[in-house]
Amino acid sequence: MRIREINAMRGPNYWSISRNKLIVMVLDLEEMEELPSNKIDGFNDRLKMMFPSMYSHRCSVGEPGGFFQRVEEGTWMGHVIEHIALEIQTLADMDTGFGRTRGYGEKGVYNVVFSYIEENVGRYAAKAAVDICKALISGDSYDLEADIQRMREIREDERLGPSTGSIVEEAEARGIPWIRLNKYSLCQLGYGANQKRIQATVTSETSSIGVEIACDKEDTKYLLEQAEVLVPRGDIIGRESSLEAACRYVGFPLVVKPVGGNHGRGITVNIKNYEDALVAFHTAKNVSSKVIVEKYITGEDYRLLVINNVLVAAAKRTPANVVGDGKSTIKELVDEVNKDSRRGYGHENVLTKITINDLTKTIIAVKGYTEDSVPAKGETVILKDTANLSTGGTAEDVTDIVHPSNVSMAERISKIIDLDICGIDIMTTDISKPLEETGGAVLEVNAGPGFRMHLAPTTGLPRNVAAPVVDKLFPQQGNTGRIPIIATTGTNGKTTTTRLIAHMAKMKGYRVGYTTSDGVYIQNRLLMKGDCTGPASAEFVLKDPTVNFAVLECARGGLLRAGLGFKKCDVGIVTNVAADHLGLKGIHTIEQLAKVKGVIPETVLPDGYAILNADDDLVYEMRRSINCNLALFSMDEENPRIKALQKLGGITAIYENGYVTLCRGTWKMRIMKAENIPLTYGGKATFMIQNILPAVIAANVRGIGIEDMKVALETFIPSASQTPGRLNLFKFENFSILLDYAHNPAGMRALQDFTNNLEATVKVGIIAGVGDRREEDTNELGSIAAEMFDEIIIRQDKNLRGKSEEDLIKMLDAGIKMKDPHKKTTIIPSEKEAITHAVKNAQKGALIICCSDVIPDALELVMKFKEQESKGELKFAQ
Numbered sequence: 001m002r003i004r005e006i007n008a009m010r011g012p013n014y015w016s017i018s019r020n021k022l023i024v025m026v027l028d029l030e031e032m033e034e035l036p037s038n039k040i041d042g043f044n045d046r047l048k049m050m051f052p053s054m055y056s057h058r059c060s061v062g063e064p065g066g067f068f069q070r071v072e073e074g075t076w077m078g079h080v081i082e083h084i085a086l087e088i089q090t091l092a093d094m095d096t097g098f099g100r101t102r103g104y105g106e107k108g109v110y111n112v113v114f115s116y117i118e119e120n121v122g123r124y125a126a127k128a129a130v131d132i133c134k135a136l137i138s139g140d141s142y143d144l145e146a147d148i149q150r151m152r153e154i155r156e157d158e159r160l161g162p163s164t165g166s167i168v169e170e171a172e173a174r175g176i177p178w179i180r181l182n183k184y185s186l187c188q189l190g191y192g193a194n195q196k197r198i199q200a201t202v203t204s205e206t207s208s209i210g211v212e213i214a215c216d217k218e219d220t221k222y223l224l225e226q227a228e229v230l231v232p233r234g235d236i237i238g239r240e241s242s243l244e245a246a247c248r249y250v251g252f253p254l255v256v257k258p259v260g261g262n263h264g265r266g267i268t269v270n271i272k273n274y275e276d277a278l279v280a281f282h283t284a285k286n287v288s289s290k291v292i293v294e295k296y297i298t299g300e301d302y303r304l305l306v307i308n309n310v311l312v313a314a315a316k317r318t319p320a321n322v323v324g325d326g327k328s329t330i331k332e333l334v335d336e337v338n339k340d341s342r343r344g345y346g347h348e349n350v351l352t353k354i355t356i357n358d359l360t361k362t363i364i365a366v367k368g369y370t371e372d373s374v375p376a377k378g379e380t381v382i383l384k385d386t387a388n389l390s391t392g393g394t395a396e397d398v399t400d401i402v403h404p405s406n407v408s409m410a411e412r413i414s415k416i417i418d419l420d421i422c423g424i425d426i427m428t429t430d431i432s433k434p435l436e437e438t439g440g441a442v443l444e445v446n447a448g449p450g451f452r453m454h455l456a457p458t459t460g461l462p463r464n465v466a467a468p469v470v471d472k473l474f475p476q477q478g479n480t481g482r483i484p485i486i487a488t489t490g491t492n493g494k495t496t497t498t499r500l501i502a503h504m505a506k507m508k509g510y511r512v513g514y515t516t517s518d519g520v521y522i523q524n525r526l527l528m529k530g531d532c533t534g535p536a537s538a539e540f541v542l543k544d545p546t547v548n549f550a551v552l553e554c555a556r557g558g559l560l561r562a563g564l565g566f567k568k569c570d571v572g573i574v575t576n577v578a579a580d581h582l583g584l585k586g587i588h589t590i591e592q593l594a595k596v597k598g599v600i601p602e603t604v605l606p607d608g609y610a611i612l613n614a615d616d617d618l619v620y621e622m623r624r625s626i627n628c629n630l631a632l633f634s635m636d637e638e639n640p641r642i643k644a645l646q647k648l649g650g651i652t653a654i655y656e657n658g659y660v661t662l663c664r665g666t667w668k669m670r671i672m673k674a675e676n677i678p679l680t681y682g683g684k685a686t687f688m689i690q691n692i693l694p695a696v697i698a699a700n701v702r703g704i705g706i707e708d709m710k711v712a713l714e715t716f717i718p719s720a721s722q723t724p725g726r727l728n729l730f731k732f733e734n735f736s737i738l739l740d741y742a743h744n745p746a747g748m749r750a751l752q753d754f755t756n757n758l759e760a761t762v763k764v765g766i767i768a769g770v771g772d773r774r775e776e777d778t779n780e781l782g783s784i785a786a787e788m789f790d791e792i793i794i795r796q797d798k799n800l801r802g803k804s805e806e807d808l809i810k811m812l813d814a815g816i817k818m819k820d821p822h823k824k825t826t827i828i829p830s831e832k833e834a835i836t837h838a839v840k841n842a843q844k845g846a847l848i849i850c851c852s853d854v855i856p857d858a859l860e861l862v863m864k865f866k867e868q869e870s871k872g873e874l875k876f877a878q
Contacts, residue, residue, distance in 0.1 A: 043136060050136065164199075166464075193546060201451060231441050247293065309414050318393055326375075328374065330374075343392075534565070578746035609628060632650070637655070642654060674689050739862065783819040786815070813827075
């Protein structure tokens with residue numbers, strides 16, 4: 001067995017609209033295609049022994065044990081590997097549960113599809129599942145625990161922490177989209193100009209001065225003292241020589257901690273003599289240049305969480321500890337505590353497993369203990385110097401018993417320090433009484449406090465502390481932080497449609513970001529070059545804080561490679577579906593290609609619009625899968641599908657009596673005569689009319705009026721600047737050059753219809769074969785070219801995409817000869833040399849039509865010829 005490739009879906013995709021996080025592994029079973037599970041001696045027994053928990057897998061049988069039944073009856077290894085990949089993730093505490101195994105379109109090759117929680121864990125699971133399956137087939141031993149532990153480690157390295165994760169989940173529940181901006185906890189909520197950012201529990205609205213104050217314990221303590229907040233007596237020193245005087249001033253017992261510390265680093269508590277204070281001083285100095293020496297307040301550790309100046313939760317925290325039974329060692333007691341099912345690795349469970357590290361050994365050594373000591377029955381042994389949950393501590397929710405005086409104090413502190421989210425650490429014997437009565441004190445104020453203790457306390461009520469954070473960031477009811485997104489797909493015309501819609505939105509005053517096969521544009525600035533029709537380019541636009549309107553071209557490649565770069569859009573357009581790129585990524589039929597394109601309309605929000613081509617059967621069929629409003633366009637006003645939707649009061653766009661017309665119900669609103677729209681070249685480029693129709697519907701449903709549409713259509717000139725590579729016509733003194741991106745049979749047919757209407761003494765075509773297409777498609781391109789042109793120059797793409805130059809030329813030439821064996825054909829592999837040859841040998845009145853794949857290079861060359869002509873430097877062979 002061999003893995004060909006592994007792709008991770010991160011958005012709506014060919015396999016599932018709702019399950020965005022999927023691994024798609026292309027697996028070649030090789031010789032195992034002839035050996036299903038029932039033909040391998042002992043395979044099922046070994047599988048059951050390694051994975052007894054797989055009994056819960058129902059599979060297609062629909063009952064527990066169903067998968068084992070399928071294995072016993074005989075199933076292929078791709079199906080087995082799918083279930084193994086799911087089960088090992090479950091064993092690593094990442095229960096996902098969705099899987100599919102489907103044929104790839106080649107004998108013995110399968111798409112093994114399964115869900116994941118963390119992408120790199122999913123990728124690891126795919127590879128490990130294949131290795132495990134191989135071991136089960138051969139009967140070799142396999143270290144399953146090593147894989148499970150490694151997956152846990154990968155998850156802890158890459159997952160969002162509990163605090164960030166809770167805010168993201170709350171945002172998702174409200175329909176607020178989000179994007180992770182780095183591999184840590186920096187996340188964006190909302191899109192474009194409406195975005196807010198969080199980093200753990202610090203937000204884009206958190207005061208930087210407040211954070212700076214909270215991180216400086218000296219400043220914090222000073223401000224709180226000035227405001228008559230109870231804080232422990234203390235002193236801040238930087239030298240060992242000052243320690244003795246500080247100890248006398250504060251008095252034992254005391255606490256020593258670094259000024260700039262966090263997460264309990266460098267803190268030593270309950271110090272009762274100078275020698276211990278000296279050790280604690282040097283520990284703190286390792287963290288900060290200045291050290292706080294302050295009175296050790298007896299009592300219990302409480303954390304009060306204040307969000308937007310309102311107390312939302314409180315927890316009593318207890319450091320990691322064990323209670324002696326008079327028989328077991330400290331190490332044995334820790335092992336017993338760690339058996340609690342609530343304790344896990346890192347943040348995977350409510351509680352974290354306790355570890356015995358150097359700090360633990362130092363703490364218990366104060367009592368004369370080692371990890372092998374046996375504490376007395378009932379004796380509590382503290383193992384950590386802070387109550388953090390991440391070191392094994394526990395938390396009890398006490399929100400409902402906090403005294404009103406303490407609530408008022410906490411909320412006042414948040415304003416004094418100027419933090420929208422802060423955690424206030426208090427030491428007191430009873431939080432239900434005012435601090436003045438208990439002799440308690442405020443120990444610390446934390447910016448970016450952890451939420452875990454409140455979200456999942458060891459005991460007491462969990463508190464949804466993420467909700468008030470999202471309330472603060474998006475205060476208006478129903479505010480999702482979204483911007484309008486118009487997504488366009490189809491085989492041909494999607495780039496022009498995208499550009500035209502973006503132009504209309506810009507004319508309306510929006511700050512537009514749009515993606516095309518030429519690059520990514522923010523307003524009119526090209527910021528990324530190349531084919532930018534995938535999810536990364538979409539995210540580039542949606543992350544830009546200046547953009548308040550997005551128009552995204554979405555091609556099949558990105559959809560199959562990683563899914564969409566967004567989960568929902570407001571308008572989804574499908575221009576058409578024609579045979580293109582078939583035979584790639586397991587897509588072998590035009591029906592499968594239509595399913596890929598159909599992802600776009602399926603992601604439209606319920607109050608949005610799917611705009612579909614009523615003249616295309618496959619596109620029209622997509623209406624059955626949408627969960628939104630339907631709008632249709634057609635080049636035929638008598639199309640019965642158009643008539644039916646008009647009777648229902650729906651929105652349609654049609655080409656009638658020479659006009660581009662928008663209809664609401666049966667009422668017609670003529671926008672412009674097609675021949676007066678520059679994009680149509682006086683009505684000669686009928687396929688451009690087909691691109692205009694969905695654009696006017698999209699503009700209309702997004703509130704752009706008819707008059708604004710007219711102005712936009714009049715000013716959208718087919719040119720190298722506005723429509724690069726789409727019918728760019730350059731007129732020279734003796735000849736003309738037409739640059740176009742036509743690259744598949746359907747596109748070439750549309751180009752043929754247009755060029756048939758252009759006068760020329762001779763038409764010279766410059767064409768190329770594309771390596772990632774079927775041989776019959778390349779043959780057809782050659783045949784169409786033979787019909788279109790009087791002379792043909794075969795060049796070659798920069799990227800051969802898997803085929804040799806010789807093979808592609810041979811395929812094109814074969815297609816040409818099928819149509820016209822005597823067609824004049826020249827082979828010039830370099831596009832630059834091919835165009836140059838055509839120009840230098842151009843006859844008077846010639847039309848040179850260049851079907852280019854690298855538009856910027858071809859445009860640059862043509863503009864160079866224009867400059868040479870203006871200077872009288874353009875020389876001809878004749």
